[in-house]
Amino acid sequence: MRNYYWSLRNLVLFGGLALVAIVTCREIASIARENTKNVDGILMTGRDEVSELKKRLQALEKKAKIQHPAVKFLPEGKRKRILVTGGAGFVGSHLVDKLMIQGHELIVVDNFFTGRKRNVEHWLTHENFELIHHDVVEPLYIEVDQIYHLACPASPPHYMFNPIKTIKTSSIGTLNMLGLAKRVDARLLLASTSEIYGDPEEHPQNENYWGHVNPIGPRACYDEGKRVAETMCYAYKKQEGVDVRVARIFNTYGPRMHMEDGRVVSNFILQALQNLDITIYGGGKQTRSFQYVDDLVDGLIGLMNSEITSPVNIGNPDEHTIEEFATIIKDMVGTNSKIVHHPATEDDPQRRKPDIEKAFKGFGWKPVMPLKEGM
Numbered sequence: 001m002r003n004y005y006w007s008l009r010n011l012v013l014f015g016g017l018a019l020v021a022i023v024t025c026r027e028i029a030s031i032a033r034e035n036t037k038n039v040d041g042i043l044m045t046g047r048d049e050v051s052e053l054k055k056r057l058q059a060l061e062k063k064a065k066i067q068h069p070a071v072k073f074l075p076e077g078k079r080k081r082i083l084v085t086g087g088a089g090f091v092g093s094h095l096v097d098k099l100m101i102q103g104h105e106l107i108v109v110d111n112f113f114t115g116r117k118r119n120v121e122h123w124l125t126h127e128n129f130e131l132i133h134h135d136v137v138e139p140l141y142i143e144v145d146q147i148y149h150l151a152c153p154a155s156p157p158h159y160m161f162n163p164i165k166t167i168k169t170s171s172i173g174t175l176n177m178l179g180l181a182k183r184v185d186a187r188l189l190l191a192s193t194s195e196i197y198g199d200p201e202e203h204p205q206n207e208n209y210w211g212h213v214n215p216i217g218p219r220a221c222y223d224e225g226k227r228v229a230e231t232m233c234y235a236y237k238k239q240e241g242v243d244v245r246v247a248r249i250f251n252t253y254g255p256r257m258h259m260e261d262g263r264v265v266s267n268f269i270l271q272a273l274q275n276l277d278i279t280i281y282g283g284g285k286q287t288r289s290f291q292y293v294d295d296l297v298d299g300l301i302g303l304m305n306s307e308i309t310s311p312v313n314i315g316n317p318d319e320h321t322i323e324e325f326a327t328i329i330k331d332m333v334g335t336n337s338k339i340v341h342h343p344a345t346e347d348d349p350q351r352r353k354p355d356i357e358k359a360f361k362g363f364g365w366k367p368v369m370p371l372k373e374g375m
């Protein structure tokens with residue numbers, strides 16, 4: 001009897017345990033099923049979100065993708081490594097555009113005093129392009145085949161702003177670039193200026209004219225700076241055999257001129273657009289000959305690749321008085337601006353017109369953009 005009770009008790013105990021085990025297992029299985037469902041759900045949502053993010057990223061990438069202008073492919077032997085100092089400036093950036101499109105590798109050096117990163121931003125991610133924030137008054141150690149040495153403020157208010165710095169840029173800067181040209185056996189083109197003729201007593205100005213410069217006047221930091229830069233080019237050529245080219249650049253205008261450039265073209269256009277007085281400094285009978293920047297760039301590249309080692313004028317001989325020029329701009333803009341006269345600036349050259357026969361005979365260059373079209 002006692003055994004019978006034991007067996008019954010054990011049976012009830014084991015049965016109960018089995019029942020608890022079955023219920024627990026079913027519970028566990030149901031929780032697991034529920035969890036799997038949840039994990040699947042989370043995974044699905046996650047996947048949707050990731051693919052949504054991917055789509056948005058692709059759309060942003062598409063939007064942000066910088067479209068470089070098309071560049072020509074040049075084989076290794078023809079592709080040059082070219083340094084342009086002042087390459088983020090007004091003239092420099094147009095030169096960079098042209099050389100990049102031709103298929104060369106460009107290194108731009110600029111201290112951004114008057115240059116702007118935005119002038120070359122369309123090249124920043126291009127494999128043939130490199131931008132270096134550097135001041136040419138410090139030496140530079142790179143490997144290049146050609147150097148276009150343009151670095152120097154060119155607008156009178158800019159170069160007079162810090163005359164000592166202007167002198168250092170033209171003298172020490174040019175010395176450094178000639179040193180680099182000598183070390184790596186590169187050809188160097190100096191961007192010189194019509195200002196080396198000063199207030200000329202010969203007209204038009206031919207390259208053989210020695211000029212008429214006030215060595216202690218307010219413009220001297222630029223005029224004499226560029227004159228000594230030319231002198232250094234020929235000293236390096238004679239003593240060290242450096243291959244030099246010297247371009248004497250006359251008045252130039254075009255896109256990317258700084259709004260506060262201070263030169264006559266941008267001043268008059270801005271004044272006319274805002275119906276402000278058009279300010280002629282002095283009597284307005286002084287003359288200038290204006291060339292479009294694309295013409296200048298063609299001239300610089302033509303000279304660099306020519307065999308002419310002596311200085312060459314690059315300018316447009318289409319000469320106008322400043323008064324005529326004010327009227328041309330006033331009429332083109334159709335403004336109500338009045339033409340007013342301010343005192344003349346000191347040592348302002350009274351006549352300027354390039355003789356460009358040498359460039360034409362030497363490498364077939366002449367400007368093609370008429371003034372009204374360029375404006």
Ligand SMILES: O=C(O)[C@H]1O[C@H](OP(=O)(O)OP(=O)(O)OC[C@H]2O[C@@H](n3ccc(=O)[nH]c3=O)[C@H](O)[C@@H]2O)[C@H](O)[C@@H](O)[C@@H]1O
Nearest residue numbers: 154156193249250251252263264267279280281286322348
């Ligand atoms: O445009 C250039 O490429 C040249 O400009 C300047 O030479 P500059 O001829 O004195 O340039 P501007 O300041 O544009 O002056 C031209 C004439 O316009 C006059 N001007 C200028 C500005 C103005 O608001 N009103 C005005 O009558 C000046 O007095 C000057 O007679 C630079 O010094 C040169 O290196 C450079 O090559």
